[in-house]
Amino acid sequence: MNIKFIEHFGKFLIWMRLVFSKPEKMSMYWKETMRQMNDIGIGSLIIVMLISTFMGAVMAVQISYQLGGQLIPRYYVGYLVRDITIIELAPTITCLVLAGKVGSNMAAEIGGMRQKEHIDAMEIMGVNTSAFLVMPKIIAAVFVVPLLVSVAAIVSIMGAYIAAVPTGLFSGAEYIQGIRSYLETWNIFIMYVKAVVFGFILAAISCYQGYFVQGGSIELGKASTAAVVMSNIAILIADYLIAVLLTS
Amino acid sequence: MIRAEKIFKSFGEQEVLKDINLTFEAGKTNLIIGRSGAGKTVLLKILVGLYGPTSGIVWYDDVNFTSLDKKKVRDIRMSVGMLFQGTALFDSMTVEENIRFPMDMFTNKTHKEKLDRVNYCLERVNLTGVNQKYPSQLSGGMQKRAGIARAIVLQPTYLFCDEPNSGLDPKTSLVIDELIHDITQENNITTIINTHDMNSVMEIGDNIALLHDGYLAWEGNKEEVLTSNNEILQDFVFASPFLQKVRDLHS
Numbered sequence: 001m002n003i004k005f006i007e008h009f010g011k012f013l014i015w016m017r018l019v020f021s022k023p024e025k026m027s028m029y030w031k032e033t034m035r036q037m038n039d040i041g042i043g044s045l046i047i048v049m050l051i052s053t054f055m056g057a058v059m060a061v062q063i064s065y066q067l068g069g070q071l072i073p074r075y076y077v078g079y080l081v082r083d084i085t086i087i088e089l090a091p092t093i094t095c096l097v098l099a100g101k102v103g104s105n106m107a108a109e110i111g112g113m114r115q116k117e118h119i120d121a122m123e124i125m126g127v128n129t130s131a132f133l134v135m136p137k138i139i140a141a142v143f144v145v146p147l148l149v150s151v152a153a154i155v156s157i158m159g160a161y162i163a164a165v166p167t168g169l170f171s172g173a174e175y176i177q178g179i180r181s182y183l184e185t186w187n188i189f190i191m192y193v194k195a196v197v198f199g200f201i202l203a204a205i206s207c208y209q210g211y212f213v214q215g216g217s218i219e220l221g222k223a224s225t226a227a228v229v230m231s232n233i234a235i236l237i238a239d240y241l242i243a244v245l246l247t248s
Numbered sequence: 249m250i251r252a253e254k255i256f257k258s259f260g261e262q263e264v265l266k267d268i269n270l271t272f273e274a275g276k277t278n279l280i281i282g283r284s285g286a287g288k289t290v291l292l293k294i295l296v297g298l299y300g301p302t303s304g305i306v307w308y309d310d311v312n313f314t315s316l317d318k319k320k321v322r323d324i325r326m327s328v329g330m331l332f333q334g335t336a337l338f339d340s341m342t343v344e345e346n347i348r349f350p351m352d353m354f355t356n357k358t359h360k361e362k363l364d365r366v367n368y369c370l371e372r373v374n375l376t377g378v379n380q381k382y383p384s385q386l387s388g389g390m391q392k393r394a395g396i397a398r399a400i401v402l403q404p405t406y407l408f409c410d411e412p413n414s415g416l417d418p419k420t421s422l423v424i425d426e427l428i429h430d431i432t433q434e435n436n437i438t439t440i441i442n443t444h445d446m447n448s449v450m451e452i453g454d455n456i457a458l459l460h461d462g463y464l465a466w467e468g469n470k471e472e473v474l475t476s477n478n479e480i481l482q483d484f485v486f487a488s489p490f491l492q493k494v495r496d497l498h499s
Contacts, residue, residue: 116334116339117336183482
């Protein structure tokens with residue numbers, strides 16, 4: 001198991017050199033990157049907003065419940081919702097969801113191309129398929145995932161307001177006071193570092209799983225699943241490492 | 249010209265190709281024939297560089313293709329066209345985008361120049377009026393022709409065809425065969441076709457190499473197929489009772 005992991009990791013690193021080699025024609029890569037940005041960004045916007053709304057709503061309700069009856073001011077709910085969202089939930093939950101949606105899609109798309117000999121056809125034309133098929137996806141993810149995470153953070157904070165203020169858990173003024181209190185810009189920096197790293201991880205691992213798929217449709221299904229599972233594990237490990245590095 | 253010199257290929261313990269020595273001439277349709285599992289596809293993939301041989305050399309004219317680094321292999325591949333068994337047309341692109349793709353990637357032609365070339369190639373393969381259709385909207389024969397158009401769009405020096413007639417009816421197969429043969433002669437291309445279609449063998453086999461269990465069992469041309477006494481060739485060519493009767497009548 002460990003030897004296989006080391007073998008895959010080594011293969012991944014060597015492959016990354018090919019992925020980030022000089023493009024044959026910049027305009028084609030640019031076009032492909034824009035297409036990927038659209039697919040990842042616009043294609044994931046609704047699911048990200050939906051999940052973030054409920055994430056914020058549940059947080060507001062549960063934090064209110066846990067702080068209820070204690071001597072802690074109510075505006076703290078807003079403060080806690082904001083910081084938990086920015087530091088942890090917006091980047092991590094969004095990227096775990098994106099690994100499921102975008103990552104499996106990337107693995108299936110590239111794996112399907114491998115099985116239908118599209119990759120061989122491109123290679124024979126002289127295209128560096130590792131670069132042409134993968135680099136635009138990684139670059140698109142690294143740029144678009146932080147934008148989606150920003151949207152997730154804003155929508156989550158709004159979701160908390162929508163869920164808790166009309167139901168009387170706390171007042172709008174208390175909540176606004178909370179989200180405007182003790183803001184540390186460093187936390188926003190942490191959020192973006194996480195978003196960039198997670199974006200890279202989910203795109204690179206998913207493409208790797210798809211690019212090296214062998215066999216038929218069962219193997220393609222397994223590759224898609226592996227893309228999601230491996231991306232999620234790597235995101236959680238990276239989450240811990242970033243937390244240790246940037247908060248100690 | 250492409251030359252395979254002492255090619256051996258193994259996958260683990262299994263030896264798939266054993267000491268293959270072949271020369272594929274320019275301006276001729278060179279056929280690799282053999283039963284399923286004889287090693288045809290592996291040989292074709294070695295010739296085109298998708299697999300490396302366990303030992304041996306592939307020469308593209310005077311260039312040792314086997315020893316080239318990836319960048320130089322890509323340079324040579326710009327003069328290579330390939331028609332895949334399943335055509336490998338990109339299904340998210342229209343026929344026009346598929347054929348234009350190699351030009352988009354490697355040339356600085358204007359849009360009009362590219363479009364003219366696409367239309368010329370489509371006319372050459374008798375496939376006009378399908379520019380904006382997707383591969384899934386075409387019949388099998390039309391897809392093959394679109395695949396040939398894409399393969400010749402950059403005016404290749406070498407053309408590889410993997411089972412160009414698979415899945416096609418006999419009449420359409422003849423059209424595809426003739427098309428490949430004509431294009432080969434017109435442009436003096438080194439064409440290598442991997443097939444087990446006997447019609448192709450008898451129609452366009454300028455040079456024929458028969459593989460059997462990884463060995464080169466026979467070499468010749470379409471005229472020699474009927475007169476050769478090679479048992480493996482006879483078994484392969486006249487496998488069906490119908491063809492056996494034809495042979496008996498002929499003799």
